Amino acid sequence: MYAQMVQSTGKGVKRLEEMSPQERAFQARIDAGEKIEPKDWMPEGYRKTLIRQISQHAHSEVVGQLPEGNWITRAPTLERKAILLAKVQDEAGHGLYLYAAAETLGVSRADLIDDLLMGRAKYSSIFNYPTLNWADIGAVGWLVDGAAIVNQVALQRTSYGPYSRAMIRICKEESFHARQGYDLMMKMAAGTKAQKAMAQDALNRLWWPALMMFGPPDKDSVHSAQSMAWKIKVMSNDEGRQRFVDQTIPQIEYLGLEVPDKAARLNPETGHYEFTDPDWDEFFAVINGDGPCNADRMRARNKAHDDGAWFRDGLMAHASKQIAAE
Ligand code: BYC
Numbered sequence: 632m633y634a635q636m637v638q639s640t641g642k643g644v645k646r647l648e649e650m651s652p653q654e655r656a657f658q659a660r661i662d663a664g665e666k667i668e669p670k671d672w673m674p675e676g677y678r679k680t681l682i683r684q685i686s687q688h689a690h691s692e693v694v695g696q697l698p699e700g701n702w703i704t705r706a707p708t709l710e711r712k713a714i715l716l717a718k719v720q721d722e723a724g725h726g727l728y729l730y731a732a733a734e735t736l737g738v739s740r741a742d743l744i745d746d747l748l749m750g751r752a753k754y755s756s757i758f759n760y761p762t763l764n765w766a767d768i769g770a771v772g773w774l775v776d777g778a779a780i781v782n783q784v785a786l787q788r789t790s791y792g793p794y795s796r797a798m799i800r801i802c803k804e805e806s807f808h809a810r811q812g813y814d815l816m817m818k819m820a821a822g823t824k825a826q827k828a829m830a831q832d833a834l835n836r837l838w839w840p841a842l843m844m845f846g847p848p849d850k851d852s853v854h855s856a857q858s859m860a861w862k863i864k865v866m867s868n869d870e871g872r873q874r875f876v877d878q879t880i881p882q883i884e885y886l887g888l889e890v891p892d893k894a895a896r897l898n899p900e901t902g903h904y905e906f907t908d909p910d911w912d913e914f915f916a917v918i919n920g921d922g923p924c925n926a927d928r929m930r931a932r933n934k935a936h937d938d939g940a941w942f943r944d945g946l947m948a949h950a951s952k953q954i955a956a957e
Contacts (some may be wrong), residue, residue, distance in 0.1 A: 638884055640846070643674075643853070643854075643856045643857050644856045644857050644860050645857070653672060654674055656834070657672065657673060657674060657677075658860075658861075661790050661802070661860075661862050665790075666790060666791070666792040666795060667769060667790050667791050667792060668792045668793075669735040669736065669792075669793065672805070676857070677861050677863070678736050678737070680854065680857070680858055680861070681733075681736055681791050681794065681863060682733055682736050683732040684854075684858070684863060684864075685729055685732050685736075685794055686729075686730070686733050686738075686743045686746070686747075686752060687753050687755075688729050688756060689725075689726045689729035689730045689733060689743065690726075690743075690747045690752055690753070690754035691721075691754040691755035691758065692722045692726035693722070693723065693726040693747075693754075693776075693932070693956075694721070694747075694754045694755075694758045694928050694932060695722050695754075695755065695757075696719050696722045696723060696769060697757050697758065697928055697931050697932075698758060698760070698761065698762040698767075698924075699718065699719050699722075699762065699768060699771055700717060700719050701762055702715065702762060702765065702767075702768050703715055703716055703719065705765070706765075706768075706847055707765060711744050711815070714811050715768065718769050718772065718807075718808050718811065721771060721804045721807075721808065722752035724804075725797075725801050728797040728800065728801065729794075729797055729801075730743060730744075731793075732791075732793040732794050732796075732797045735793045741846060744936070746928070747922070747932065748823055748932060748933050748936055750920065750929060752871055753918060755844055756840065756843050756844065756914060756917045756922065757775055757778075757837075757840050757841065757843070757844050758825055758924070758928060759917050759922030759923060759924045759925045759928060760836070760837070760840045760922065760923055760924060761923055761924055763832075763833075763836070764829045764830040764832065764833060765819075765829065766815070766816070766819045766830045766832065766833035767836075767837065768812070768815060768832045769813070769814075769815030769816040769818075769830065769833065770812065770816065770830075770833035770834055770836075770837045771812060772808050772809055772811050772812015772813070772815065772839070773809055773810070773812035773813045773815075773816050773837070773857055773882070774834075774837050774841040774879065775812075775837070775841060776805050776808040776809040776812060776842045777809045777812070777841075777843070777875065777877065777878070777879060778841045778842075778845065778871075779805055780802060780805045780806065780809055781845075781871050781874050781875045781878070782844070782866070782871050783798050783801055783802050784802055785865045785866040785871070786797075786798045786807070786864075786865070787799050787802060787862075788862070788865045789862060789863055789865060790861060790863060791863065808888075813882065816830055816833075816834075816886055817886060820886040820888055821887075826918040827888075828888075830886070830888060831888050831889060833857050834883065834888055834891060835891045838891040838892065839891070839909040839910065839913075840909070842872055842875070842876070842908075843908045843909050843913075843914045843917070845868045845869075845871040845872040845875065846868035847868060847911065847915075848868065848869060848908070848911070848913065849867050849869045851911075852867070852868050855868065873903055873904075874904075876895070876904045876906050877903055877904055880895060880897075880904050892906050892907045894906070894907050904908060
């Protein structure tokens, strides 16, 4: 199967004949569907790719708290506030599981966080867009968590054991996040004319950035071929995007809202929607630091980190006292 994949994609994948016997044995384990565990031998490239992807994923969870956290004090009812608080808190937990999974690969959480704070590490492009009205909170849960779930359900089958197990728990919580988002959108879409207009506006603005979450088109994806050969990724960027569009357009119709992509059409022969690509120039600008909120997000994360210094110092002082007392 792997040999076939090498022939069909070619791009950036080490060929069987170029591999050492150890690398070949590793690839055979991957092809047989075995999970790789922290103490197992692994190629350096596999380790590095996992550290990059898992840490970017962790950073996305943590930075992803900001656009929603922004609305906690303005939630319109006590119930909505409690739901939003629980969701934002869950995202911190997801960041924690993912940093812990990355640490099993021999890196420290402090170094990974430093990379984020110094602007050396990426996080999901979606969080560089603002949440402008209350319906955005519904649209984030429904579209952003919805897109994340499509990707993360596939990642439950990723070849690295700790990452795969983290995904199982995260997916359960993300399902609650997506449902509360859709529930909020249902209320807004069935509300007053002004509320429905807010729901449509949120959908119009977040639709294209949600499509970008799956990464660049397959033809421009740098890492896909090797990551799929190693089963770090088990679904291509375009496959994920198609799956998301196919599940979301019927949900938009159920809400009685308009699909932002006027050219989107169901192809009855394939059973899939044909749709317009997002603006890929905008995507590359955003992931290279030039999106609407990149500077704000980095400022907020750095401030939160600096404000928490006294607490980390306290924990360290307590831990050293305990060690000294043993
Ligand atoms: N945003 O070769 P490619 C959530 C980068 S958060 C930014 O296709 P790959 C939630 C990519 O890193 C969910 N950067 O990459 C939290 C690479 O750059 P580098 C987050 C992106 O890795 C709070 C370059 O573009 N989910 O659920 O094979 C509230 C070339 O791309 C993006 C994950 O992180 C992007 N959208 O595939 C609510 C899932 N796309 O590293 C919700 C785990 C691409 O060479 N990650 N880039 O400098 C993945 O599955 C994969 O990393 C991706 C990209 C599919 C995203």
